[in-house]
Amino acid sequence: MFQHLEPYAGDPILGLNEAFQKDPRPGKVNLSIGIYFDDAGRIPVLECVRRAEAQMLAESGPKPYLPMEGLAAARSAVQELLFGADHEAVKSGRIATLQTIGSSGGLKVGADFIARWFPGAEVWVSDPTWDNHRAMFEGAGLKVHSYPYYDPASGGVRFDAMLQTISGLPAGSVVLLHACCHNPTGVDLSREQWQALIPVLRKQRLLPYLDLAYQGYGDGIDADAFAPRALADAGIAFFIANSFSKSMSVYGERCGALSVVCTDAAEAALVLGQLQATVRRNYSSPPIHAAGIIARVLGDRELRALWEADVAAMRERILSMRRSLHAILAAKLPGRELGYFLSQRGMFSYTGLSAAQVDRLREEFGVYLIRSGRICIAGLNSGNVERAAEAIAAVMR
Numbered sequence: 001m002f003q004h005l006e007p008y009a010g011d012p013i014l015g016l017n018e019a020f021q022k023d024p025r026p027g028k029v030n031l032s033i034g035i036y037f038d039d040a041g042r043i044p045v046l047e048c049v050r051r052a053e054a055q056m057l058a059e060s061g062p063k064p065y066l067p068m069e070g071l072a073a074a075r076s077a078v079q080e081l082l083f084g085a086d087h088e089a090v091k092s093g094r095i096a097t098l099q100t101i102g103s104s105g106g107l108k109v110g111a112d113f114i115a116r117w118f119p120g121a122e123v124w125v126s127d128p129t130w131d132n133h134r135a136m137f138e139g140a141g142l143k144v145h146s147y148p149y150y151d152p153a154s155g156g157v158r159f160d161a162m163l164q165t166i167s168g169l170p171a172g173s174v175v176l177l178h179a180c181c182h183n184p185t186g187v188d189l190s191r192e193q194w195q196a197l198i199p200v201l202r203k204q205r206l207l208p209y210l211d212l213a214y215q216g217y218g219d220g221i222d223a224d225a226f227a228p229r230a231l232a233d234a235g236i237a238f239f240i241a242n243s244f245s246k247s248m249s250v251y252g253e254r255c256g257a258l259s260v261v262c263t264d265a266a267e268a269a270l271v272l273g274q275l276q277a278t279v280r281r282n283y284s285s286p287p288i289h290a291a292g293i294i295a296r297v298l299g300d301r302e303l304r305a306l307w308e309a310d311v312a313a314m315r316e317r318i319l320s321m322r323r324s325l326h327a328i329l330a331a332k333l334p335g336r337e338l339g340y341f342l343s344q345r346g347m348f349s350y351t352g353l354s355a356a357q358v359d360r361l362r363e364e365f366g367v368y369l370i371r372s373g374r375i376c377i378a379g380l381n382s383g384n385v386e387r388a389a390e391a392i393a394a395v396m397r
């Protein structure tokens with residue numbers, strides 16, 4: 001029956017993370033997957049999440065199906081987090097928000113919605129982008145192209161080329177944008193660049209689709225929501241999938257959301273209805289435990305304060321690892337331009353290492369990163385940064 005199937009080559013990120021787990025070498029270092037590890041190399045369970053879960057356990061409430069769109073308290077908390085409680089778009093009810101199965105679930109529901117209601121629309125992603133973007137949108141039946149983004153020569157954004165490509169897209173094209181902490185490069189648009197891009201998106205009648213997976217890891221929880229707020233201020237309709245996997249360190253709980261900012265409340269109701277239909281046909285409703293975590297951590301003042309402090313501490317730890325890595329590499333590779341390790345934001349740095357250098361790092365040194373040369377800085381800690389930096393310097397020489 002299944003002889004005709006093509007073997008699955010595996011996922012370049014998840015597969016590597018699994019290979020790392022199986023590696024018996026004691027000094028191995030995991031810089032592959034976008035997961036935040038603490039200074040002891042563990043995935044932290046944040047105190048705010050622990051307390052939210054303790055409350056839920058103590059209440060020991062029933063576990064009905066949630067509505068297709070998820071828990072109301074979680075959905076409104078997401079809108080307030082993304083846009084600010086007083087934002088006109090939130091107050092006027094012109095945002096349709098779903099609680100989804102991680103932001104991946106949100107991205108895919110949005111992609112299915114676009115395939116159904118914008119037939120013929122094509123999707124444009126940054127070059128490069130998170131590998132799974134292309135897979136998800138193509139999986140929804142959409143054609144995917146890329147726009148220029150990263151400039152290996154300068155380590156910055158090819159902003160003029162990006163703008164030129166986007167200005168030439170047909171109306172209704174979907175433009176996928178990383179709201180902050182670009183994956184895999186760590187190179188973001190500046191606020192001025194967003195302000196220059198937004199009129200182009202509007203004039204061309206394009207459909208922006210933001211991915212906000214690392215809120216709080218860039219410059220701060222509010223600062224990292226600059227892009228969705230600026231787009232909403234400009235009155236453009238757009239999609240935004242956001243994740244709590246990283247910001248609340250709840251990867252396997254699948255905490256995420258999809259919001260569609262519309263022109264008015266009537267339009268948002270229409271959109272929400274079709275999003276509900278998309279969910280019903282896919283997985284029917286999202287997880288209730290995830291809803292409880294999101295609603296309680298964001299909605300309870302005490303838990304919220306704990307969360308904000310933890311996000312700041314995680315961001316600071318990554319920045320300190322950037323500085324340590326940079327200092328060791330700069331000492332070992334004098335004359336090399338390495339400033340990008342300091343200027344890039346979020347979990348990732350795009351090192352410029354070739355696939356062959358990446359293979360050498362894994363095979364000879366037990367240092368794991370994906371073959372594009374992306375490293376997850378959050379996998380570094382005070383116990384392994386020296387070793388990892390020495391290995392990276394050795395293959396860079």
Ligand code: KET
Binds near residue numbers: 034102105244245
């Ligand atoms: N968007 C981006 C940009 C992203 O990097 C990830 C995860 C996701 C969405 C999915 O997050 P979710 O947990 O579904 O809310 N990225 C890391 C893990 C992975 O590949 O799944 C990574 O790039 O390593």
